Amino acid sequence: xxxxAELEPKPGMEPxxxxxxxxxxxxxxxxxxxxxxxxxxxxxxxxxxxxxxHIPAVMLxxxxxxxxxxxxxxxxxxxxxxxxxxxLK
Amino acid sequence: MNEIELSILLPAFIAGLLVLATHIxxxxxxxxxxxxxxxxxxxxxxxxxxxxxxxxxxxEKPLLVQLIAAASALCGAALLxxxxxxxxxxxxxxxxxxxxLAASGGILLMSRDVHAGEHLKNxxxxxxxxxxxxxxxATAFLTVALLALxxxxxxxxxxxxxxxxxxxxxxxxxQLVGVYLVFASLIVPALATxxxxxRRTQYAFVIGITGYAVGLSLSAWFDLPSGxxxxxxxxxxxxxxxxxxxxxx
Numbered sequence: 001x002x003x004x005a006e007l008e009p010k011p012g013m014e015p016x017x018x019x020x021x022x023x024x025x026x027x028x029x030x031x032x033x034x035x036x037x038x039x040x041x042x043x044x045x046x047x048x049x050x051x052x053x054h055i056p057a058v059m060l061x062x063x064x065x066x067x068x069x070x071x072x073x074x075x076x077x078x079x080x081x082x083x084x085x086x087x088l089k
Numbered sequence: 090m091n092e093i094e095l096s097i098l099l100p101a102f103i104a105g106l107l108v109l110a111t112h113i114x115x116x117x118x119x120x121x122x123x124x125x126x127x128x129x130x131x132x133x134x135x136x137x138x139x140x141x142x143x144x145x146x147x148x149e150k151p152l153l154v155q156l157i158a159a160a161s162a163l164c165g166a167a168l169l170x171x172x173x174x175x176x177x178x179x180x181x182x183x184x185x186x187x188x189x190l191a192a193s194g195g196i197l198l199m200s201r202d203v204h205a206g207e208h209l210k211n212x213x214x215x216x217x218x219x220x221x222x223x224x225x226x227a228t229a230f231l232t233v234a235l236l237a238l239x240x241x242x243x244x245x246x247x248x249x250x251x252x253x254x255x256x257x258x259x260x261x262x263x264q265l266v267g268v269y270l271v272f273a274s275l276i277v278p279a280l281a282t283x284x285x286x287x288r289r290t291q292y293a294f295v296i297g298i299t300g301y302a303v304g305l306s307l308s309a310w311f312d313l314p315s316g317x318x319x320x321x322x323x324x325x326x327x328x329x330x331x332x333x334x335x336x337x338x
Binding site: 014015016017018019020021024025044045047048051052 | 091093094096097098101216218219221222305308309310311312313314315316317
């Protein structure tokens with residue numbers, strides 16, 4: 001797994017239009033397979049980039065309880081892998 | 090500014106125009122009635138509705154979330170109309186109190202929610218760049234409907250009617266651009282043209298539109314967060330316009 005770009009370089013701080021332009025341009029040259037966010041994060045940024053770069057947005061549980069399926073450490077990893085694989089399709 | 094940046098800024102600019110379309114006439118009315126903080130109170134109550142919807146695990150059903158947000162904003166509108174009628178001499182204090190209660194009520198509710206801080210912050214800042222095409226279309230329809238009601242019905246002169254239209258407009262705009270920009274769009278154009286009697290609405294729109302255009306461009310050129318930049322650009326435009334208008338008056 002390789003990180004191509006980051007949507008919010010300063011956590012909690014809204015990115016600028018200039019930065020997002022750079023990310024979109026970068027994605028045209030080095031297309032990413034998907035955009036990943038943790039369950040607790042706002043879905044709008046990743047849905048925004050998914051719509052523009054035509055890549056799937058994948059939400060991962062991040063911790064036990066993050067998704068209804070992630071009830072313990074084992075199911076958390078199962079669910080994470082299942083969601084990543086679903087994003088690859 | 091290159092093509093990609095333009096494709097990022099254009100939807101944000103359209104969102105700004107949609108917000109201005111309803112908020113400039115509302116803002117003048119709000120200023121006239123002396124209920125400046127009504128928008129913060131209504132927005133916060135709508136936000137409370139969104140939080141309740143999230144707690145009920147309805148995030149997967151966006152339409153239902155919107156209905157709950159609109160319903161709670163309308164309840165807030167009813168409360169504000171009641172305050173203005175019955176507690177007229179202390180209305181600003183009561184409206185402020187409503188805002189604080191809704192805001193801290195949100196914190197109490199969210200202490201049980203994993204998404205807590207994120208939700209709260211998203212309500213306040215940092216959303217204008219993330220607008221999606223669907224959101225713009227939905228808001229455009231709502232804007233047309235609200236403006237038609239505003240223009241051709243007697244709702245705006247009625248206590249509850251005014252707050253009901255206002256509540257629906259604010260519920261949509263807060264989710265589109267955040268509370269700070271909603272407040273700026275409502276107050277800056279109305280305040281800057283306060284003393285203008287001829288063509289006030291036109292001047293107000295020029296100020297609002299210039300604020301969004303300049304703010305979004307500055308945020309792209311100087312790599313600044315967009316929402317906050319637009320608020321400052323609009324305030325600066327307002328001050329400049331008020332000065333020019335008074336000089337010529």
